[in-house]
Amino acid sequence: MSRVGSDQVDEVGARLLRRWREPHRYYHDVTHLAEVLAAVDTLCTAEDVGRDDHTVAVLAAWFHDAVYSAEQHETNEAESAALADAELARLHVRGEIRSRVGELVLDTVAHDLSDEQARDAARTVLHDADLWILAAPVARFDEYCAQVREEYAHVPVVAYAKGRGEVLRPFLVRDHVYRTRHAREAWEGMARENLARELTRLAG
Template sequence: MTLVEGWVSAACGAGATAGQEAVVAAGEALLVRWAEPQRHYHTVDHLAAMLSIVDTEGGSDPVRLATWFHDAIYDPRSPGDANERESAALARTELADLGVPEPVGAEVERLVLITAGHVVAPGDGDGELLCDADLAVLARPPAEYDAYAAAVRREYAHVPDELFRIGRAAVLQSLLDLPALYRRPALAERWESPARANLRRELNALTA
């Protein structure tokens, strides 16, 4: 199944009433966003990796749609959680245009907003899965983690080294301060320790 075919399946499964052509066009337009030139990590590869985890873990259609939208708007120069807020608003509008029921659109919007800080309320299974998939890269082998970190640096090439080190260190520390990086027990068992080791290693390099 191609990415767009997966998008169509999720949108229709979530209740989209628009015609097939409109649903396909919406998915293709999202892929264009994910391929923008300012992206080096937040790319189609990141989207595909997340969708693979969501599918493997039996995620719902709203989680699949939230995956598509969670970085649909991505400008490294935007302040704070602006990208997540704008992506969430885009999700609400686009899904409404496709005839997805309002409660589903609201849920997708809510899920996208969670990715700003990756703080999930107890019992929020969909939020847990989306955030676990989004942070999966942190648990990759050191060389792959380093490639991810280098790609993030390229996205922020406009930021001077000293300011980048300060900002990146704050992000890494905020992740380390989370009670748990991963919420799903099977994923946490595999990913928590290597992810924290990678984060500490990068943080130490930035602050040495």
């Protein structure tokens, strides 16, 4: 990144925070952002991730839900990736870094990295950091479930239970929820317990 004034960086940060604080967000808000950023730092330290990969993962964390609407969720990630490219270009971030950040943001559509994609340390870090919430302590995980339901309050109960189950069940049937060694060792067991409990609730 070429040198830019701190005022320019602050302006981009302020615009992002305004997005993360939009009133329709119940889960995808500044608390989620802070949790993902903390998980990124934890994983980068535990996995000895290099500085460039750490930077890419942090930038992607800031942008990954910058555009968020439960009612138009099909385009959230694509619009967030486009926003990342535009805002980082204003800060004169190199095109290579912008492209990588965009890839990481788009990864959060399916949260399912191929083996080839998982060779990129930044991609595995953001993948696992965004899914940290699945391994949160019971009270926080249950709060997360309630917050997501609040964001989708416009969806009838039966349709929500079906759709939410379809989102969560694949994580439970995979060999591993997480891609990094640290997350598998420290978070995997709790994530599976939480997922099983929520799927049972959704099944009524």
